[in-house]
Amino acid sequence: DSGVTQTPKHLITATGQRVTLRCSPRSGDLSVYWYQQSLDQGLQFLIQYYNGEERAKGNILERFSAQQFPDLHSELNLSSLELGDSALYFCASSLRGQPIETQYFGPGTRLLVL
Amino acid sequence: AQSVTQLGSHVSVSEGALVLLRCNYSSSVPPYLFWYVQYPNQGLQLLLKYTSAATLVKGINGFEAEFKKSETSFHLTKPSAHMSDAAEYFCAVRGNQGGKLIFGQGTELSVKP
Numbered sequence: 001d002s003g004v005t006q007t008p009k010h011l012i013t014a015t016g017q018r019v020t021l022r023c024s025p026r027s028g029d030l031s032v033y034w035y036q037q038s039l040d041q042g043l044q045f046l047i048q049y050y051n052g053e054e055r056a057k058g059n060i061l062e063r064f065s066a067q068q069f070p071d072l073h074s075e076l077n078l079s080s081l082e083l084g085d086s087a088l089y090f091c092a093s094s095l096r097g098q099p100i101e102t103q104y105f106g107p108g109t110r111l112l113v114l
Numbered sequence: 115a116q117s118v119t120q121l122g123s124h125v126s127v128s129e130g131a132l133v134l135l136r137c138n139y140s141s142s143v144p145p146y147l148f149w150y151v152q153y154p155n156q157g158l159q160l161l162l163k164y165t166s167a168a169t170l171v172k173g174i175n176g177f178e179a180e181f182k183k184s185e186t187s188f189h190l191t192k193p194s195a196h197m198s199d200a201a202e203y204f205c206a207v208r209g210n211q212g213g214k215l216i217f218g219q220g221t222e223l224s225v226k227p
Contacts, residue, residue: 002157004157042217042218042219043204043215044217045215055213056214058214094213098213099208099213100165101213102148102163103215105150105158105159106157107157
């Protein structure tokens, strides 16, 4: 158990809908990362937050947004969903978001868009 | 720009045999390198990481990796495979700027009895 929790574990929805994925980092970690894992794209970095502020952005679509709240949990919002958004979404956390730190991964949320 | 290439999307070994999973990186700055393992229906677990302290890095579950700058490689090895090692393995690189991990495509390891 990494100490990172993600809810829900599974999500099935329809095209055009909007969903919210939630992540709670390890106790004491200030930085949260979101990754998408799909068969065709592999593991791709989406976005990083540090203590409530956006720190880095990757290949995140404009239909996707995220935020980190004062209690340090984070949410990833996916809107106008398309079939191609079906993937496993991971949240990871680290202490201060420094490159040398280990990122601890949650179990993921599996999203299926029908 | 940084990138990682894992040679071989699927590797099969017999139980007790040597495990060798290959990873080559590209980085314009001294890299931090990581190996993660993903068991079915689970998240990623760190096996080991290179942070320039030592070129031979020992990790969990008997795995180790050697950083070779001249070859831009960071191959993962284990002397004797166990059935429980069957999983997908990811090599990742991270530079000095930003915290994101850049992953390779992964190598699925199968272990035959």
